[in-house]
Amino acid sequence: MFITKFVKFSSKLSFNILKYIIFILPFILIFKSLYLCWNNDIWTITYFSQQLISNFPFCGKMLSENIWGDNLILSLDMIHYNQKFTEYIVAGGLGGCFGRSIYEMFSDYFKIPYLAGPGYVSSDLEKIPSVKCKTPLILQSTQDSNLNLDSGSGEGSSTIPVETRGVGSPGGTRTPPSYPSSPGHGTAEQEEFYRLSEPTHLWKQVVIDFYAGWVPSHQKLTEYLARLNNSCSEFSLNVPVNNTNPDINEGSLINHLNTIIQKHSEIITNSFTLRDHLINDLRHYLSEEDKAKIDEATRRAEEATSNYINKVENMNERFENRTKLKVFFDSTNSYRNTLKKEYTTKDAILQKGIKQHPAFENQELRKLINSDYRNTLKAFHDQEGYLKKRISEIFNEPKRNN
Structure with missing residues (x-):
């Protein structure tokens, strides 16, 4: 029974993480890059692209150096800062996915009483x-x-x-x-x-x-x-x-x-x-x-x-x-x-x-x-x-x- 519940929880968690990566994370990266362009008052494709790539969690610095090399406009400190900031956001988002998965799994016990035991009277x-x-x-x-x-x-x-x-x-x-x-x-x-x-x-x-x-x-x-x-x-x-x-x-x-x-x-x-x-x-x-x-x-x-x-x-x-x-x-x-x-x-x-x-x-x-x-x-x-x-x-x- 424990294995069944664990598999059910894992599937819910995986699905929520996938939704976060596909729909929420890209919006965060684009919004943050646009904000940095606005804050520095630089509106070029190259600057926006470097900001966007440097914001990638865990691999932003590596991707930026491999793509642009010596042509980087951003400093290494800024790239490191962008990557770390995004990683904190992603960590919070993954925690939210974990919490949502727990809620979805156990909320069924509150929405529909298990086997509608003795004394249950439907609110509907x-x-x-x-x-x-x-x-x-x-x-x-x-x-x-x-x-x-x-x-x-x-x-x-x-x-x-x-x-x-x-x-x-x-x-x-x-x-x-x-x-x-x-x-x-x-x-x-x-x-x-x-x-x-x-x-x-x-x-x-x-x-x-x-x-x-x-x-x-x-x-x-x-x-x-x-x-x-x-x-x-x-x-x-x-x-x-x-x-x-x-x-x-x-x-x-x-x-x-x-x-x-x-x-x-x-x-x-x-x-x-x-x-x-x-x-x-x-x-x-x-x-x-x-x-x-x-x-x-x-x-x-x-x-x-x-x-x-x-x-x-x-x-x-x-x-x-x-x-x-x-x-x-x-x-x-x-x-x-x-x-x-x-x-x-x-x-x-x-x-x-x-x-x-x-x-x-x-x-x-x-x-x-x-x-x-x-x-x-x-x-x-x-x-x-x-x-x-x-x-x-x-x-x-x-x-x-x-």
């Missing part, structure tokens, strides 16, 4: 260009028109997207939602070294994506839940007394509640997927031990999702009575509780582990983890918990014989 942080945020998830299935659940459709249709169809939809495919796994590049030691030596300004894009994409997406899900709560606040599986509308019957009411349960399942699945995106963005700040714990919780969540999908697909696609629909709701509720437990575990691991990383010293990231993430989830869980409770109340209402 505000100059980093803002990358357009990619919203982690766009909920295509719960558009305003699709949430008009008061239509009383007898088909009980649902517009669950391809990526989530099958979760809460008896007629869906078997494709469960994906759960991002660890990148797993290199050995554990390399991963740990990368985690601690990574420039901490990389969290800035995570913060941008969180506020521009994650929060609005989750707020949208919360709004959908609020509208579902509105739509079923007065809902009942009992046909109203003195009903004269032939479209309102026990079958249509069961289909309507089936749609609400499907929407509920779809929304909580999308919420878990959003949380996966954020955890995956922040997991490289965690230790290998914490990553392994998160992977284990993810495996259990995937297993619960797969079991839920298989169970729902084995049910009839149409629920002709409240008993079968109650089985569907209980399965969905069990799936919800299991995944909620696993994601609570993952959140706890993330929030504890990321506090050990230097990036957590930043106020924005600390606010994201400690405040805004929790508050956004709380607003969602309040609406989601109310909907679950309201559906349970609907099933527990005594059946009225018409």
